[in-house]
Amino acid sequence: MYPKMPGRARRSAAGQVTLSDVAAHVGVSSITVSRALRTPEKVSEALRARIEEAVQTLGYRPNHAARALASARSHTVVVLVPSLANEVFVDTLSGIYETLHPKGYQILIGNTRYNTEEEERLLSAYLAHNPDGILITGFDHTPAVEAQLANSRCPVVHMMELDERKERLCVGFSQFECGKAMTRHLLDKGYTRIGFMAVQGDARTLKRWEGYRAAMQEAGLYDETREIYVPDSSSVGLGAQLTAQLLERAPDLDALFCCNDDLAYGALFHCQRQQISVPGRLAIGGFNDLAASAWTVPSLTSIATPRHEIGQRAATMFLQQLDGQIAPGTAYDVGFELVARESS
Amino acid sequence: MYPKMPGRARRSAAGQVTLSDVAAHVGVSSITVSRALRTPEKVSEALRARIEEAVQTLGYRPNHAARALASARSHTVVVLVPSLANEVFVDTLSGIYETLHPKGYQILIGNTRYNTEEEERLLSAYLAHNPDGILITGFDHTPAVEAQLANSRCPVVHMMELDERKERLCVGFSQFECGKAMTRHLLDKGYTRIGFMAVQGDARTLKRWEGYRAAMQEAGLYDETREIYVPDSSSVGLGAQLTAQLLERAPDLDALFCCNDDLAYGALFHCQRQQISVPGRLAIGGFNDLAASAWTVPSLTSIATPRHEIGQRAATMFLQQLDGQIAPGTAYDVGFELVARESS
DNA sequence: TTGTAGGCGTTATCAA
DNA sequence: TTGATAACGCCTACAA
Numbered sequence: 001m002y003p004k005m006p007g008r009a010r011r012s013a014a015g016q017v018t019l020s021d022v023a024a025h026v027g028v029s030s031i032t033v034s035r036a037l038r039t040p041e042k043v044s045e046a047l048r049a050r051i052e053e054a055v056q057t058l059g060y061r062p063n064h065a066a067r068a069l070a071s072a073r074s075h076t077v078v079v080l081v082p083s084l085a086n087e088v089f090v091d092t093l094s095g096i097y098e099t100l101h102p103k104g105y106q107i108l109i110g111n112t113r114y115n116t117e118e119e120e121r122l123l124s125a126y127l128a129h130n131p132d133g134i135l136i137t138g139f140d141h142t143p144a145v146e147a148q149l150a151n152s153r154c155p156v157v158h159m160m161e162l163d164e165r166k167e168r169l170c171v172g173f174s175q176f177e178c179g180k181a182m183t184r185h186l187l188d189k190g191y192t193r194i195g196f197m198a199v200q201g202d203a204r205t206l207k208r209w210e211g212y213r214a215a216m217q218e219a220g221l222y223d224e225t226r227e228i229y230v231p232d233s234s235s236v237g238l239g240a241q242l243t244a245q246l247l248e249r250a251p252d253l254d255a256l257f258c259c260n261d262d263l264a265y266g267a268l269f270h271c272q273r274q275q276i277s278v279p280g281r282l283a284i285g286g287f288n289d290l291a292a293s294a295w296t297v298p299s300l301t302s303i304a305t306p307r308h309e310i311g312q313r314a315a316t317m318f319l320q321q322l323d324g325q326i327a328p329g330t331a332y333d334v335g336f337e338l339v340a341r342e343s344s
Numbered sequence: 345m346y347p348k349m350p351g352r353a354r355r356s357a358a359g360q361v362t363l364s365d366v367a368a369h370v371g372v373s374s375i376t377v378s379r380a381l382r383t384p385e386k387v388s389e390a391l392r393a394r395i396e397e398a399v400q401t402l403g404y405r406p407n408h409a410a411r412a413l414a415s416a417r418s419h420t421v422v423v424l425v426p427s428l429a430n431e432v433f434v435d436t437l438s439g440i441y442e443t444l445h446p447k448g449y450q451i452l453i454g455n456t457r458y459n460t461e462e463e464e465r466l467l468s469a470y471l472a473h474n475p476d477g478i479l480i481t482g483f484d485h486t487p488a489v490e491a492q493l494a495n496s497r498c499p500v501v502h503m504m505e506l507d508e509r510k511e512r513l514c515v516g517f518s519q520f521e522c523g524k525a526m527t528r529h530l531l532d533k534g535y536t537r538i539g540f541m542a543v544q545g546d547a548r549t550l551k552r553w554e555g556y557r558a559a560m561q562e563a564g565l566y567d568e569t570r571e572i573y574v575p576d577s578s579s580v581g582l583g584a585q586l587t588a589q590l591l592e593r594a595p596d597l598d599a600l601f602c603c604n605d606d607l608a609y610g611a612l613f614h615c616q617r618q619q620i621s622v623p624g625r626l627a628i629g630g631f632n633d634l635a636a637s638a639w640t641v642p643s644l645t646s647i648a649t650p651r652h653e654i655g656q657r658a659a660t661m662f663l664q665q666l667d668g669q670i671a672p673g674t675a676y677d678v679g680f681e682l683v684a685r686e687s688s
Numbered sequence: 689t690t691g692t693a694g695g696c697g698t699t700a701t702c703a704a
Numbered sequence: 705t706t707g708a709t710a711a712c713g714c715c716t717a718c719a720a
Contacts, residue, residue, distance in 0.1 A: 018697055029707050034699065044705060064472040065418065066697030068409035069712045084434045093428065097455070106469075109453055111441070125450075128408040151403075236636040265636065272641040292580040292609065297616040362713055373691050378715065388689060410713030413696050 017060045025054045037062070064106075068130065077318065078131040080110040080119060082138075082202060086234075087290050088307050089137075092159065095311020096135060103319065105132070114202050114233065116142045123148055133318040135159060139168070140203035155321035157314045160204060160307075162331045169321060171313040171332040175204045178303050179211020181338050182257050182285045185301070187219050189344055191255035191283055195226035197242050197267070198259045199234045205259050208287065212257055226250045239266020240273075247276075255283035255344070261290040264300055268343065283344040298342030306334045361404045369398045381406070408450075412474065420450045421662065422475040424466060426458040426482075426546060430578075431634050432651050433481075436503065439655020440479060447663065449476070458546050458577065460486045467492055477662040479503060483512070484547035499665035501658045504548060504651075506675045513665060515657040515676040519548045522647050523555020525682050526601050526629045529645070531563050533688055535599035535627055539570040541586050541611070542603045543578045549603050552631065556601055570594045583610020584617075591620075599627035599688070605634040608644055612687065627688040642686030650678045 023030040028047065036043040036051040043051070054060075068074040077100055081089040097107060108129060110122035120142045123134075127148060133155045141149070149156050158170040186194050196212045198205050209227075216222035228246040232238055239262060247253060258264040264286030271278045278284055278298055286293060289304035313332055320326035367374040372391065380387040380395040387395070398404075412418040421444055425433040441451060452473060454466035464486045467478075471492060478493065478500045485493070493500050502514035530538050540556045542549050553571075560566035572590040576582055583606060591597060602608040608630030615622045622628055622642055630637060633648035657676055664670035 016697080019699095020697080030697085031699075031708085032706060035706085038699090042705075047705085061468075062472050063413070063474065063697050065409045065412035065474065066712090067699075069407070069413050069696090069714090070698040070700080072699095072712070074409065084428060084437065085431060087429060090428045094455075106452070106473075108450070111438075124405075128406050129450075130407065130409065236639045240639050262636075266639060269639050269641050292606075295580045295584050295610060295613050297613050360713085363715095364713080374713090375692085375715075376690060379690085382715090386689075391689085407713050410696095411715075413698085414713075414715040416696070416715090 016063070017058045018063070019060070022051065022054045022058055022060050025058060026050050072130070073132055074106075074130045075104055076106045076108055076129050076131050077133040077135060077315075078108045078110060078123070078126045078129070080112055080122060080134070080136045082112050082114040083233075084109075084111050088288055088305065091307045092311040092314075095308040095313075096315045097311075099312050099315035099319075112137070114200055116140065116145070120145050120148075127152065133157070133322070135314045135318060138203050139163060139170075155318045157317050157321075159310055159314045161207075162333055163329070166329050166331060169317055169326070169328070169330055171310050171317060171334060173305065173334050173336045175207035176211040176214070178287065178305075178336050179208035179213075179257075180215045181211070181336070182287065182301075182303055183212045183215035185338055185340065186255045186257065186283060186285060186344060187215065187221070189255075189283065191344075192219075192221055193223075193226065193250070193252050194221070194255040194257060195228070195246055195250060195253045196257050196259070197239070197246065197263055198227070198229040199232055199238060199242075199263065200259075201229065201231050208259055223250075226253060234260055234262050236262050236266040236269065239263030240270040241266070243267040243270040244274075247282075253282060255279075255285070257285045257287075259287055261286035261288045261293050261300065261302055264302070264343075265292070265296060268296055268298075268300065279342070279344050285344055289339050293339075294341070296343075301341045301344040302339050304337045304339050306336070309334050360407070361402045362407075363404070366395065366398045366402055366404050369402060370394050416474070417476055418450075418474045419448055420452055420473050420475045421477040421479060421659075422452045422454060422467070422470045422473070424454040424456055424463060424478070424480045426456050427577075428453075428455050432632055432649065435651045436655040436658075439652040439657075440659045441655075443656050443659035443663075456481075458544055460484065460489070464489050464492075471496065477501070477666070479658045479662060482547050483507060483514075499662045501661050501665075503654055503658045505551075506677060507673070510673045510675060513661055513670070513672070513674055515654050515661060515678060517649065517678050517680045519551035520555040520558070522631065522649075522680050523552035523557075523601075524559045525555070525680070526631065526645075526647055527556045527559035529682055529684065530599045530601065530627060530629060530688060531559065531565070533599075533627065535688075536563075536565055537567075537570065537594070537596050538565070538599040538601060539572070539590055539594060539597045540601050540603070541583070541590065541607055542571070542573040543576055543582060543586075543607065544603075545573065545575050552603055567594075570597060578604055578606050580606050580610040580613065583607030584614040585610070587611040587614040588618075591626075597626060599623075599629070601629045601631075603631055605630035605632045605637050605644065605646055608646070608687075609636070609640060612640055612642075612644065623686070623688050629688055633683050637683075638685070640687075645685045645688040646683050648681045648683050650680070653678050 019033050020030040023033045036048050112119040135157050137159050138161050160172040163170045198209050228242050267284050286300050286302040289302040293300040293302050363377050364374040367377045380392050456463035477498050481503050482505050504516040507514045572586050611628050630644050630646040633646040637644040637646050
């Protein structure tokens with residue numbers, strides 16, 4: 001048996017320097033130290049200096065749990081995203097972090113893995129932290145999650161999509177219009193046998209898919225045999241495999257709209273390997289405009305989504321609701337941009 | 345002015361259902377409810393059932409802060425990684441999560457952005473949470489961080505590298521040997537004018553670089569004009585740009601070892617665009633073996649690093665130290681594997 | 689198997 | 705500007 005960890009013997013163990021330790025050191029009451037730390041302007045300058053010094057020398061560290069318990073504010077915000085292996089959500093998180101960190105908020109990241117049940121479990125667990133706010137991806141949740149959000153007594157901001165019911169705080173863009181925009185771009189370029197590749201089947205993917213369908217139907221060119229879908233999670237390899245499958249089934253395809261850039265890279269690689277010229281024989285469009293999309297050969301036509309801004313905005317909207325500075329049901333549309341490159 | 349959020353009036357506001365609410369409902373003391381929830385086996389079956397029912401109907405949720413404060417155990421583990429935009433650390437995190445979540449631990453993720461000062465700030469902030477453990481990347485820290493780790497009174501596990509001093513708990517592999525292995529592979533394949541591309545300049549990159557140098561010097565083929573380095577953060581685009589620069593400076597290069605796969609993709613794309621045949625005119629090797637590396641054209645030779653296992657292992661080692669089940673200074677070598685593909 | 693007592697470190701309230 | 709007091713919700717220690 002090796003040395004156990006401190007055992008956390010009991011009673012925070014020897015270690016912890018507390019507010020009253022600092023207070024004793026300075027010769028004031030602990031509440032004064034508390035004030036000197038949180039609202040320095042309410043403490044006389046002389047005292048403040050002595051307190052700060054004592055904090056330094058004693059190495060005092062505030063105790064988050066005690067603060068949360070006493071103040072009923074955890075300074076914690078829960079963020080639920082479907083994936084971390086996706087540049088999109090990493091960028092969103094960094095926007096959130098940048099905005100919330102300076103305000104003293106901790107972020108509790110929940111990775112739902114594109115699974116609403118997992119989301120439910122995560123939310124339940126995280127609610128025990130009494131978050132001051134919840135930033136959640138999309139509107140597609142289990143009834144239990146909806147109920148928890150409603151009862152959470154803290155601001156909830158939905159990210160990535162816009163609420164058609166205009167009842168919930170949200171920031172995002174129209175996934176449907178994105179799907180339409182890319183499809184129209186391909187139609188405008190003269191392609192007529194345009195396929196669609198989808199995976200994962202989350203709500204946002206499905207909306208893009210609807211956008212594709214709407215545009216194809218409007219053009220009188222819709223043909224469901226040019227669509228391919230599997231529920232698996234997205235990857236470059238899967239993109240390559242599905243491209244092969246789809247081309248077998250619909251050999252006359254002249255363009256392919258992939259529901260995200262990873263799949264599109266896979267499509268590109270497949271074509272390269274099979275000597276299928278892009279865009280000569282097959283045009284390819286992606287979605288999200290990941291950092292690498294400008295560098296592939298040929299470079300990838302995609303739709304740029306301002307996810308970093310979505311993160312910043314979602315965090316800001318949370319702060320605003322905390323202060324009553326925002327109307328309930330506010331929907332913030334960040335828009336999107338089609339980036340035409342060599343692959344189309 | 346719009347409706348503010350509940351205001352968190354004070355005193356946990358109307359809302360909170362507490363242990364004693366449940367206790368009152370059932371007609372027992374609150375400690376009994378606490379036990380029924382944490383150690384069900386210590387409560388009679390009949391009571392347990394009634395308590396569980398009351399928990400359901402009242403919608404009781406444990407309060408993390410109160411629990412942490414009373415028990416001096418936060419059930420929180422801090423994980424510090426240099427980046428989230430890197431498959432490597434996302435995979436590591438998922439290994440950690442899988443291992444720790446079932447044991448009831450929350451994970452506090454800190455993204456240091458490859459910056460030791462930022463790491464210091466993050467650790468300071470996170471220490472306020474009284475974590476039960478700290479999983480940190482590498483051994484390259486500021487003195488303040490080293491001091492905080494030493495004083496933290498909780499298990500600390502270092503990930504990704506092995507401790508030469510054999511003093512610290514760690515799990516990883518030899519970055520130096522990796523660098524050597526890839527270089528030797530290229531030498532074995534007959535390449536002699538092998539370049540090296542590095543970015544970011546973190547400790548691990550530098551060790552791989554040393555491995556490269558050692559191998560080249562052993563072969564009597566080392567030439568520093570074939571090395572290129574910039575401190576910028578890694579990206580596919582940067583890989584392409586640096587490849588162009590290096591080829592200009594050292595046009596006779598016949599192989600290029602990139603310190604990670606992202607850069608290698610960039611190198612691949614540059615060659616494709618410039619019609620430089622790979623590996624005919626220039627062989628390329630990467631590092632990490634990201635998921636896409638098997639699908640590029642040509643597919644990329646790389647070094648597979650078992651980061652998921654590192655995550656699992658690091659979490660396990662933390663749990664073991666908590667129970668005194670592991671010798672101090674244990675270093676767990678997960679090894680690595682060279683994956684030779686078309687690009688070399 | 690269940691309960692009593694007391695405190696974890698901090699902050700809100702109210703008073704001085 | 706500063707302080708005394710009483711929570712916050714839960715858990716450890718000990719007792720019954």
